[in-house]
Amino acid sequence: MKKKNIIKATLTFALVVVMGISFWSFKTDQKNFEISKNLDIFYSLFRELNLFYVDDVKPEKLMKKGIDEMLESLDPYTTFIPEEDMDDFKFMTTGEYGGIGALISKRGNSIIVAEPYEGFPAQKAGLKAGDVFLELDGMPVTKATVEEVSAKLKGPAKKTLKLKMQRPGSRKPFEVEIVREEIKIDPVTYAGMLDNKVGYIRMSSFTDGCADRIKESFLELRDKKGATTMVLDLRANPGGLMGEAVKIVNLFVRHGEEVVSTKGKVAQWDKTYRATEQPVDTVMPLVLLVNRGSASASEIVAGALQDLDRAVILGSRTFGKGLVQTTRDLSYNTKLKVTTAKYYIPSGRCIQALDYSHRNKDGSVGTIPDSLIHAFKTKRGRVVYDGGGIVPDVKVDQDTLCELAYKLVQDNIIFDYATEFAAAHPTIATPDQFVIDDAIFEGFHKFLLSKSFKYESRSQQVLKALMETAQRERVYEESKNEFEALGKRLTRDVDADLKKFRKEVSDLLADEIVGRYYYQKGAVVASFRDDLDLEKAKVVLANRKGYDAILQPVAEKKAATK
Numbered sequence: 001m002k003k004k005n006i007i008k009a010t011l012t013f014a015l016v017v018v019m020g021i022s023f024w025s026f027k028t029d030q031k032n033f034e035i036s037k038n039l040d041i042f043y044s045l046f047r048e049l050n051l052f053y054v055d056d057v058k059p060e061k062l063m064k065k066g067i068d069e070m071l072e073s074l075d076p077y078t079t080f081i082p083e084e085d086m087d088d089f090k091f092m093t094t095g096e097y098g099g100i101g102a103l104i105s106k107r108g109n110s111i112i113v114a115e116p117y118e119g120f121p122a123q124k125a126g127l128k129a130g131d132v133f134l135e136l137d138g139m140p141v142t143k144a145t146v147e148e149v150s151a152k153l154k155g156p157a158k159k160t161l162k163l164k165m166q167r168p169g170s171r172k173p174f175e176v177e178i179v180r181e182e183i184k185i186d187p188v189t190y191a192g193m194l195d196n197k198v199g200y201i202r203m204s205s206f207t208d209g210c211a212d213r214i215k216e217s218f219l220e221l222r223d224k225k226g227a228t229t230m231v232l233d234l235r236a237n238p239g240g241l242m243g244e245a246v247k248i249v250n251l252f253v254r255h256g257e258e259v260v261s262t263k264g265k266v267a268q269w270d271k272t273y274r275a276t277e278q279p280v281d282t283v284m285p286l287v288l289l290v291n292r293g294s295a296s297a298s299e300i301v302a303g304a305l306q307d308l309d310r311a312v313i314l315g316s317r318t319f320g321k322g323l324v325q326t327t328r329d330l331s332y333n334t335k336l337k338v339t340t341a342k343y344y345i346p347s348g349r350c351i352q353a354l355d356y357s358h359r360n361k362d363g364s365v366g367t368i369p370d371s372l373i374h375a376f377k378t379k380r381g382r383v384v385y386d387g388g389g390i391v392p393d394v395k396v397d398q399d400t401l402c403e404l405a406y407k408l409v410q411d412n413i414i415f416d417y418a419t420e421f422a423a424a425h426p427t428i429a430t431p432d433q434f435v436i437d438d439a440i441f442e443g444f445h446k447f448l449l450s451k452s453f454k455y456e457s458r459s460q461q462v463l464k465a466l467m468e469t470a471q472r473e474r475v476y477e478e479s480k481n482e483f484e485a486l487g488k489r490l491t492r493d494v495d496a497d498l499k500k501f502r503k504e505v506s507d508l509l510a511d512e513i514v515g516r517y518y519y520q521k522g523a524v525v526a527s528f529r530d531d532l533d534l535e536k537a538k539v540v541l542a543n544r545k546g547y548d549a550i551l552q553p554v555a556e557k558k559a560a561t562k
Helices: 002-052 059-072 083-094 146-153 210-224 242-250 297-307 403-410 413-424 438-450 458-472 477-490 494-500 502-530 532-542 544-550 554-561
Strands: 079-081 096-099 102-107 110-116 132-136 160-166 174-179 181-184 188-193 198-203 229-233 258-264 271-274 286-290 312-315 323-329 335-344 375-377 383-385
Touching: 002 059, 059 079, 079 083, 102 146, 110 502, 132 146, 188 210, 188 502, 198 210, 198 532, 210 229, 210 242, 229 532, 242 258, 242 271, 242 297, 258 297, 286 297, 286 532, 297 312, 312 532, 403 413, 403 494, 403 502, 413 438, 413 502, 438 494, 438 502, 458 477, 494 502, 532 544
Parallel strands: 198 229, 229 286, 286 312
Antiparallel strands: 079 335, 096 181, 102 110, 110 132, 132 160, 160 174, 188 198, 258 271, 258 335, 323 335, 375 383
16 A cells, blocks of 8 residues: 555656646747747838838838837846947947047037047047037048947047047138047046045946056055045946956955845856955045946945945935846847846845836936835944935935026037137146136126027926916916916026026036146046035044944944943
8 A cells, every 4th residue: 555655646746747847848838939929020020111111211220229129128228239339338348449539429510529538649639629520531520420420430549540620719620630549448537635634536437457446546545645544436437347346345345255146037147246355455444425326336336335334325325226237149240238137235235226117317216115115234233225226324415406507518508618718728727726716707607698598497497388288278368467477587587597606607617627628637626626525525534433433333323322
């Protein structure tokens, strides 16, 4: 009887296994059939469009549109990279490309130099911000797109380009020959001392080798300049290579500490990343500056150092991008950048925003319902939360740009005045000394009047939308007088607003003008004067007891006060 039961159980188990395998096989076959079926439908549709659509279609353009729309339905970071964009992809990951070393942009019907990088071919050849491209190797580019001009400027190093340019304020065009170089953008925008104790490093991106640059800058400031505390500025840093983020955290935490882990559909790809090297400093007080432009790898660094109680995070909530992308090679030298996992920092938090419906206009984390927020604990027991992004230990409320300042930037008034100013003034004071005095501000005022500048406040825009709604609903006439009276009260007086918001406008002017003479590093120094985050960071670092208290759990703080 016992033997019979064993045989029966064995047969039953075998039957279950076979049924399980058959069901799994059926599901796999069903999925493969659905894929084949839909690909066949798509091919048939594409063929019929190409044959019978009333106008000629461009297959490559049509296909790219279809691919982009399909991937956009998944998440913002899964993207198709066509062959012509491979140089841009290389630049994003390595910081390198073959070119002239300048940002370009569209201005009306023209392509202009927006910003030449110091020490690279464009700047060495004398090109300045505001210069207009007329010809490139004898070919007119006055009607070209930014992408077309950019593609022509990039290419193999050591090749000479002949440019015909027009400088604002000058009647006669000029020609210049520029030899392309391998452009390597330094991820450390600026490194220096804020005073005799506080070192400062601003990092713009996480490209290949950036951790070595941070290490080099840190040691220079600590060992040669005498820094006893440090500020690492990751504001507006969109991230990049996760491996470099792990190496940067490793500079400040002990060997073996967990930094970040990834979890996705393919279990074999799940991995925990730890500090594998000996650190350079585990005790120096460290403040990290972040804002809602700090994303991805920036959030790994900020989140890991917060979870390990190694640094005080200061500023505003970060962007909330906790998705890992992997690139897969496709045919014809194209690639797919696909989201394969989410990453988790040492406390177990996922940085990815949990609620896509409450994003800010720029895509960063907005309002998060309490029901979606969970508590976690740092290494020492401090309570931290998920829900999207990194919430700073010390929050600094940042005022948004007033509508006037926003419009002056959007309409390139600030940029154009800086171009005119630089043409009329060969030199200015050093970045830390230059100020927008009464004479410069009055010059800007006159420049503004010459442009017949007008703008609407947000209140006016809302009122305008309300009036249009009232007209559609046929109730406008009933309140016409009230609408008109309110409209008059809300109409902006540019002169009055310019006086009211002078400081804000002056700060923007100073940053733009200084950048024309001292480039990126000078603009960073100029921005120090009215940097609320930086001022607060210096206050935090000046009080070691206060700094330590921020990193203490509530229980330890209570015990210390008894």
